[in-house]
Amino acid sequence: MHKTLRISFSLKNTYRVNGILFSLKQIPLLKRLLPAALYKAKGLKIFANIVSVLWEVVSAFLGKFLYFVTMVCGVGILYKELPENAVFLHILLILTVIGSFMNTHLFNPTKDKYYAMILMKMDAREYTLVNYFYSILKGAIGFLPFTILFGMDRGVPLWFCLLLPLCIAGMKLTYAAITLWDYEKRGFGYNENKLSKHVWGCIALLLGVAYVPPAFGFVLPAVVPMGIFLACIPLGMASITRLTTFRDYYAINKELLAGLTNQMDSTARAQLVKQVNEKKISTDTSITSSRKGFEYLNELFVKRHKRILWNSTKKISYVCVFLIAAVLVGIYLLPEGKPAINEIVMTWLPYFVFIMYAINRGTNFTQALFMNCDHSLLTYSFYKQPSFILRLFQIRLREIMKINAVPALVIGGGLALILFATGGTENPLNYVVLIVSILCMSLFFSIHYLTIYYLLQPYNAGTELKGGTYRIVLAATYAACFALMQLRMPIMIFGIMTIVFCVVYSIVASILVYRLAPKTFRLRT
Amino acid sequence: MKFVIEHLSKSFEKKQVLRDINFTFEEGKIYGLLGRNGAGKTTLFNCLNRDLKVNNGNFYIEDESGVRREVVANDIGYVLSTPTVPEFLTGREFLKFFMDINEKSIQNPKSIDAYFDSMSIDPEDRDKLLKDYSHGMKNKMQMLINIIAQPNILLLDEPLTSLDVVVAEEMKQLLRSLKRDRITIFSTHILDLALDLCDEIVLLHHGELEVVEKTDLDSKEFKDRIIAALREEENA
Numbered sequence: 001m002h003k004t005l006r007i008s009f010s011l012k013n014t015y016r017v018n019g020i021l022f023s024l025k026q027i028p029l030l031k032r033l034l035p036a037a038l039y040k041a042k043g044l045k046i047f048a049n050i051v052s053v054l055w056e057v058v059s060a061f062l063g064k065f066l067y068f069v070t071m072v073c074g075v076g077i078l079y080k081e082l083p084e085n086a087v088f089l090h091i092l093l094i095l096t097v098i099g100s101f102m103n104t105h106l107f108n109p110t111k112d113k114y115y116a117m118i119l120m121k122m123d124a125r126e127y128t129l130v131n132y133f134y135s136i137l138k139g140a141i142g143f144l145p146f147t148i149l150f151g152m153d154r155g156v157p158l159w160f161c162l163l164l165p166l167c168i169a170g171m172k173l174t175y176a177a178i179t180l181w182d183y184e185k186r187g188f189g190y191n192e193n194k195l196s197k198h199v200w201g202c203i204a205l206l207l208g209v210a211y212v213p214p215a216f217g218f219v220l221p222a223v224v225p226m227g228i229f230l231a232c233i234p235l236g237m238a239s240i241t242r243l244t245t246f247r248d249y250y251a252i253n254k255e256l257l258a259g260l261t262n263q264m265d266s267t268a269r270a271q272l273v274k275q276v277n278e279k280k281i282s283t284d285t286s287i288t289s290s291r292k293g294f295e296y297l298n299e300l301f302v303k304r305h306k307r308i309l310w311n312s313t314k315k316i317s318y319v320c321v322f323l324i325a326a327v328l329v330g331i332y333l334l335p336e337g338k339p340a341i342n343e344i345v346m347t348w349l350p351y352f353v354f355i356m357y358a359i360n361r362g363t364n365f366t367q368a369l370f371m372n373c374d375h376s377l378l379t380y381s382f383y384k385q386p387s388f389i390l391r392l393f394q395i396r397l398r399e400i401m402k403i404n405a406v407p408a409l410v411i412g413g414g415l416a417l418i419l420f421a422t423g424g425t426e427n428p429l430n431y432v433v434l435i436v437s438i439l440c441m442s443l444f445f446s447i448h449y450l451t452i453y454y455l456l457q458p459y460n461a462g463t464e465l466k467g468g469t470y471r472i473v474l475a476a477t478y479a480a481c482f483a484l485m486q487l488r489m490p491i492m493i494f495g496i497m498t499i500v501f502c503v504v505y506s507i508v509a510s511i512l513v514y515r516l517a518p519k520t521f522r523l524r525t
Numbered sequence: 526m527k528f529v530i531e532h533l534s535k536s537f538e539k540k541q542v543l544r545d546i547n548f549t550f551e552e553g554k555i556y557g558l559l560g561r562n563g564a565g566k567t568t569l570f571n572c573l574n575r576d577l578k579v580n581n582g583n584f585y586i587e588d589e590s591g592v593r594r595e596v597v598a599n600d601i602g603y604v605l606s607t608p609t610v611p612e613f614l615t616g617r618e619f620l621k622f623f624m625d626i627n628e629k630s631i632q633n634p635k636s637i638d639a640y641f642d643s644m645s646i647d648p649e650d651r652d653k654l655l656k657d658y659s660h661g662m663k664n665k666m667q668m669l670i671n672i673i674a675q676p677n678i679l680l681l682d683e684p685l686t687s688l689d690v691v692v693a694e695e696m697k698q699l700l701r702s703l704k705r706d707r708i709t710i711f712s713t714h715i716l717d718l719a720l721d722l723c724d725e726i727v728l729l730h731h732g733e734l735e736v737v738e739k740t741d742l743d744s745k746e747f748k749d750r751i752i753a754a755l756r757e758e759e760n761a
Contacts, residue, residue, distance in 0.1 A: 278656050281613045285652075293625040297614075304613045376609035380670060381574060381598040382627055461609075522576055 017048040060142040079214040088154040089225035094210035100175040105135040124250035140165035167229035170236025177239035189255040270464040277371035324414030342422035350487035356441040357481040362449030386518035400446045408442030433495035440502035451509040454517040460524040526552045533582030544732025557723030558712040566712040602671035606683040608663035612656035661692040
């Protein structure tokens with residue numbers, strides 16, 4: 001038993017450490033500094049090991065702390081009129097019930113289980129039980145300081161605070177035993193990451209029971225949760241026998257981990273992404289094109305990917321029209337809200353950078369382009385001739401700009417309309433700047449995504465996403481848009497800044513693409 | 526026409542895969558490129574196709590009068606072991622697109638159906654989306670695209686692996702019929718296939734290319750020599 005625990009630890013540790021080293025290797029600049037024999041380097045290994053052990057300790061307590069601070073006590077503060085101890089125990093009991101089937105460990109398909117039992121053929125029963133009891137113990141130890149700290153603060157007696165972790169463990173054990181019994185009866189494997197609709201319904205219902213009644217002044221008297229909690233201790237102990245005598249751990253795990261094979265193997269995962277993308281191709285045989293050359297290729301591509309390109313942009317536009325209409329109706333019904341809305345439209349333009357970012361189809365377009373078109377055509381040398389690459393870039397840019405411009409015009413026009421309806425502005429130029437800058441944002445994202453796709457072409461021949469820089473640029477784009485959400489600025493200033501930025505960016509991007517794309521637009525190897 | 530590689534080298538970080546490739550390939554021959562797993566055959570092809578940047582060295586085409594010129598994209602046809610075709614097009618559309626954009630460089634173009642006929646692709650398959658083609662048919666399609674433009678150099682990276690015997694035989698016949706006026710370099714792990722199809726056997730080991738002379742050996746002795754040469758790597 002001791003040996004199994006040690007092996008599973010060192011296994012988990014090894015892949016955690018290698019995971020840390022692998023992510024270090026993904027950072028473009030750091031990549032050059034790190035040796036090729038990275039996984040052999042002692043110093044780094046020790047560093048990663050320390051991080052990994054620290055994580056094991058921290059994770060035992062941090063999660064529980066956050067859980068108490070937010071879900072149990074944080075929300076509990078809202079119910080001031082009720083006895084503190086009763087609210088605390090009421091919420092904790094219901095959340096523990098939810099946790100007992102949402103956070104089981106036993107039915108959580110994790111990588112370490114896959115490595116140990118499926119790949120390395122460790123004894124399934126022993127491995128599962130040792131790790132399961134370890135996780136229960138870790139959970140109980142993690143709970144202890146906080147049941148005492150928060151429990152006593154809420155007026156729960158110390159003896160009960162001390163027993164609470166055991167009660168929680170007992171409830172988890174009981175649920176696990178019931179699930180195993182159910183498996184034997186019906187042969188139904190439970191997977192906590194793939195909950196059925198019914199289970200989700202139960203969770204919603206239980207959350208309601210936890211938080212709604214206290215809001216109306218009703219809470220279980222403290223003795224009730226205490227009684228139920230205490231009953232979990234003998235139940236849990238009885239369940240241990242059930243768990244240890246259960247024989248079919250291998251079968252249960254085999255079923256549980258079946259879906260993991262595809263996620264584990266990066267080639268298989270890439271294959272899956274590829275298949276998903278192939279499904280996006282319309283099989284409508286009436287689609288044809290009367291154009292020639294690259295226009296022919298492009299037209300067929302756009303028509304056969306209508307579902308992910310035009311249809312979704314149309315849907316977004318309809319939603320925008322609906323929202324704008326709703327705001328206009330709102331203004332009509334509640335005229336007193338006009339100044340506030342006028343103020344918002346006048347100063348919240350930076351916020352729309354994020355909205356334009358969120359509705360942009362650029363990444364979908366480039367992904368489909370790669371998966372269903374460039375992935376294959378880039379293996380043909382005729383396709384890689386510089387003049388052809390640039391010609392196609394122009395056509396594609398035009399196409400994605402058109403697709404993104406529709407919702408942009410709707411939003412820009414709608415905002416101008418709202419501005420007008422809420423009392424307008426002294427400077428009529430504001431309307432123009434508003435519409436043009438929203439359009440510019442949309443153009444910017446169109447150019448941006450296509451440019452980084454052409455300059456950093458991040459996929460390899462196996463359709464795996466390899467480019468670290470590409471990922472960083474995407475993340476930075478998100479961060480920048482998110483940061484702009486916090487900014488408030490008058491339309492005129494921000495709008496003009498946006499337009500100027502967009503123009504400058506387009507020029508720079510075009511120059512870069514013309515200079516570099518013939519060299520960079522290649523399959524990664 | 527000759528295809529000359531001089532002092533070509535390529536390394537990944539510290540690992541030197543191609544050390545010093547020097548070789549002259551001659552027109553009209555099929556070269557069988559043999560090497561052990563990881564010897565760098567695909568790397569060599571990727572370098573020649575300019576998918577990878579070389580660290581050093583050069584390669585060019587030399588015509589009969591000895592004039593050298595740079596290799597351009599149109600000179601090379603590269604057929605991969607896993608065929609890749611644009612899934613959203615039909616076979617006919619792919620061919621039309623290819624012929625459209627290469628109309629200047631394709632000499633004596635035939636009709637699309639004539640090309641399909643030459644590859645024995647059935648009429649009912651010609652207007653199906655390529656994503657629904659079988660492996661063998663995708664392979665034929667890829668080969669067809671690569672030979673229509675009549676490239677001077679045809680690189681084939683294990684193209685016959687995983688084809689059924691009938692298609693493989695058709696492909697072999699096709700390659701034999703195509704070898705005139707061009708240089709065909711054929712990488713494979715199957716020794717018998719190389720001996721059956723190729724005019725010259727070239728080994729890639731220690732990051733260098735070297736030809737195995739057949740001279741007056743019978744095929745058994747020739748095989749043994751190739752294996753011995755490749756095995757020697759272990760002891761080196």
